Amino acid sequence: QGGGLMTYLTKPKLHHPALPTNALGFTRRDYEGAISTLCAGCGHDSITASIIEACYELSIEPHRVAKISGIGSNLLVIEGVNYLGGTEHRMLPDMIEIGSWIGLAAMTRSEITIKNVSWDNLGVIPNVFRKLGITIERRGDDIYIPSHENGYEVKTDIDGSILTIADAPWPGFTPDLLSIVLVVATQANGDVLIHQKMFESRLFFVDKLIDMGAKIMLCDPHRAVVMGHNFKSQLKATIMSSPDIRAGISLLIAALSAKGTSTIQNIEQIDRGYERIDERLRALGANIVRV
Numbered sequence: 001q002g003g004g005l006m007t008y009l010t011k012p013k014l015h016h017p018a019l020p021t022n023a024l025g026f027t028r029r030d031y032e033g034a035i036s037t038l039c040a041g042c043g044h045d046s047i048t049a050s051i052i053e054a055c056y057e058l059s060i061e062p063h064r065v066a067k068i069s070g071i072g073s074n075l076l077v078i079e080g081v082n083y084l085g086g087t088e089h090r091m092l093p094d095m096i097e098i099g100s101w102i103g104l105a106a107m108t109r110s111e112i113t114i115k116n117v118s119w120d121n122l123g124v125i126p127n128v129f130r131k132l133g134i135t136i137e138r139r140g141d142d143i144y145i146p147s148h149e150n151g152y153e154v155k156t157d158i159d160g161s162i163l164t165i166a167d168a169p170w171p172g173f174t175p176d177l178l179s180i181v182l183v184v185a186t187q188a189n190g191d192v193l194i195h196q197k198m199f200e201s202r203l204f205f206v207d208k209l210i211d212m213g214a215k216i217m218l219c220d221p222h223r224a225v226v227m228g229h230n231f232k233s234q235l236k237a238t239i240m241s242s243p244d245i246r247a248g249i250s251l252l253i254a255a256l257s258a259k260g261t262s263t264i265q266n267i268e269q270i271d272r273g274y275e276r277i278d279e280r281l282r283a284l285g286a287n288i289v290r291v
Helices: 002-008 028-038 045-060 095-107 125-131 175-185 206-211 245-257 268-273 277-283
Strands: 065-069 077-080 112-114 137-139 142-145 163-166 191-195 215-220 223-227 239-241 263-265
Touching (some): 095 125, 095 175, 125 175, 175 191, 175 206, 175 223, 175 245, 206 215, 206 245, 245 268
Antiparallel strands (some): 112 142, 137 142
């Protein structure tokens, strides 16, 4: 990646006139040292050489790059071209926000339509929430979530064992939504095992949910069993601090569903991932104030 590469590239030195430099003042030899360090141990010398050449050429004429193959795989091959033409591109919506709105609708038992979700690019996300018993309807390219007045019931595994929801690299379930699933499970009818496989310390916010009345047993740093209340016991308000983006939005969802007035501190973490979140929630009818 560019940021990682520039970490290894030092300020250009004076070079022999026979060694040409690119627009950034680096020679191929500079890139050889930096990229060889980044790719150490990869065992693919031919690929490393291609990356060196591509980085050097990209810095000379970045507008030349157009032929890209391997999209959807873990290896991209880029070939330079003489010129580029114009194009139009529509950015994909944020699937993490979409999953967050699904969780918000379920926890507050609200009827919500999420517009233009690029359904075909959501992967397993809708089905994971369906396993929790949440009704999700596809309406064109929109998601419609009815109000779950009677709650939502967890679907057990085929053998009758507790439902396990775990994260995985794409096309598996994204780890960034695991905290949303966890907080939604606190009001489900049934038990859920949340298994955070990919990152450390992502479950260490559950103590705040426990303080609010959630029934959660933290097995170890990667696993937590959530015993749902089935809305028979409402979470209670509290004062808490947002430890990171994903835990922060989960605590916000819990606060919106809780009885009483909650205060969430360190909201800069939430703002990093959710633009104007308070304004958009107020548009949906939430009683939320930024102080």
